[in-house]
Amino acid sequence: xxxxxxxxxxxxxxxxGTQAQRIKGSDxxxxxxxxxxxxFMKANPSQTVTVTGGGSGVGISALVExxxxxxxSSRKIKFDEKQKLQQGGKTVKEIxxxxxxxxxxxxxxxxVNNLTREQLEGIFTGKIKNWKEVGGSDxxxxxxxxxxxxxxxxxxxxxxxxxxxxxxxxMSMPATGAIIQSISQTKGAIGYVGLAYLNKDVKAIHVxxxxxxxxxxxxxANAKNGSYPIVRPLFYxxxxxxxxxxxxxxxxxxxxxxxxxxxxxxxITVK
Numbered sequence: 001x002x003x004x005x006x007x008x009x010x011x012x013x014x015x016x017g018t019q020a021q022r023i024k025g026s027d028x029x030x031x032x033x034x035x036x037x038x039x040f041m042k043a044n045p046s047q048t049v050t051v052t053g054g055g056s057g058v059g060i061s062a063l064v065e066x067x068x069x070x071x072x073s074s075r076k077i078k079f080d081e082k083q084k085l086q087q088g089g090k091t092v093k094e095i096x097x098x099x100x101x102x103x104x105x106x107x108x109x110x111x112v113n114n115l116t117r118e119q120l121e122g123i124f125t126g127k128i129k130n131w132k133e134v135g136g137s138d139x140x141x142x143x144x145x146x147x148x149x150x151x152x153x154x155x156x157x158x159x160x161x162x163x164x165x166x167x168x169x170x171m172s173m174p175a176t177g178a179i180i181q182s183i184s185q186t187k188g189a190i191g192y193v194g195l196a197y198l199n200k201d202v203k204a205i206h207v208x209x210x211x212x213x214x215x216x217x218x219x220x221a222n223a224k225n226g227s228y229p230i231v232r233p234l235f236y237x238x239x240x241x242x243x244x245x246x247x248x249x250x251x252x253x254x255x256x257x258x259x260x261x262x263x264x265x266x267x268i269t270v271k
Contacts, residue, residue, distance in 0.1 A: 020048040021249055025059015025072040026151050027175045028100060028194040029234050032265045033072055039261060040252045049249060053175065056151030063237055064088065069246050071237040074100065074194070075151030085239070093243065095236040097253050099268035101195040101223040102156065102230040105180070105202040107187045112136040114215040116208045117229075120160050123190060126167030131188065144171045144179050144191035152176070155232050156192050195220065196266030223268050234267065 023033050030053045037049035051072075059071035064084045077092060085092050104120060106112065112135055115123075122128035124143050131139045145166055146153040157163060173179045176193050183189040184201035195218055198204055206215035209229040222228035236253070238246045252258045259269040 019046060019245065020050070021070065021246060022068045023049060023051045023059075023070040023072055023236075024054060024062045024068040026056045026074040026234070027053040027146075027177075028074040028152055028196075029072040029097070031196055032098060032234070032262065032267060035261050035265055036249075036253050036258055039257070040249055043252070044248065047248065055147065055149035056154075057149035060237065063092070063239065064090075069238060069242055070249070072097075073151050073235045073237060074232065075154050076235065077237055090239045090241070092237050093240050095238075095250055095254075096233045096270055097236050098234045098259075098262040098270060099223065100232055100234050101218045101220070101228050101268070102152065102160075102192055102232065103195055103198055103218040104190065104192050104205040104207060104230075105183055105198070106190050106205060107183055108201070108203045109187055110136060110139075110203065112205070113203075114206045114208065114212075116212050117160060118211065120207070121162065121164060124156075124161055124166055124170070125164050139188045142171065142186055142189045143167065144173055144182055144189055146176070146179070146192075147172045147174055152192065152194065159230060159232075160192075194267075195223070198266070220263070220266070220268055231268070 033051045037051050041047055041049055056073035056075050059068060059073055060077055060081050062068035063071040064081065082092060104115065112131060115134060119128060119134050123141055128134060129141055131137050131141055173182065176197050179191040179193055180197055180202055183191050204218050206217050207229065208215045216222050216228045218228055223231045236250060259271060262269050
């Protein structure tokens with residue numbers, strides 16, 4: 001039955017002239033790609049775009065396997081992933097769709113407002129275990145992270161933890177929304193999310209990368225002016241042989257209209 005349904009969709013697309021595109025990967029990019037796809041399809045009725053998450057690694061694996069047309073990723077493609085594509089006779093193209101500031105979030109009732117990079121490293125590697133060690137209440141710290149397939153997990157490890165290992169037994173969440181929900185319900189919790197996911201249910205920490213001389217709030221303005229230190233590009237990857245299929249969507253995302261959506265969602269434009 002499943003095979004029949006897929007075949008029917010393909011036949012219908014051929015009969016109606018509809019071109020279907022698949023996007024898969026980064027949960028950070030999920031709200032952006034969904035909104036871009038929604039508006040793109042309104043402007044291009046003959047195009048169908050489906051968007052699913054799962055993590056950056058999942059998206060790139062799908063690109064290797066040929067089960068997606070675009071991989072959305074919050075980290076750069078790895079050397080071994082490129083090798084797998086090359087072994088399959090595929091060349092990959094990288095597009096920066098937007099930039100994101102990674103926010104460190106805690107429960108709104110937690111009185112801590114500022115943390116240095118070194119303190120964050122201590123918290124997420126398990127050296128700092130209680131909020132009183134960083135100016136807070138006598139309360140156990142419960143760190144949350146994304147799962148290992150997440151580009152956000154890897155970016156945080158590289159740029160905040162300086163490639164040190166996360167503490168054993170860290171609470172690993174399958175999606176960014178799950179981190180927000182867990183932290184909003186757990187007074188001792190701390191985690192990290194893309195800027196677009198910030199809401200009133202969590203509090204964003206001001207971060208210092210100069211040993212506490214200056215603490216900066218995560219915001220679009222501070223990411224743009226370079227004062228907030230944890231900023232990363234967000235990527236689309238596709239196989240060059242599929243360029244004609246995905247180019248119209250990529251061009252839309254990079255257009256003034258598409259970049260306005262980037263701003264509206266809460267990310268930073270490429271221009």
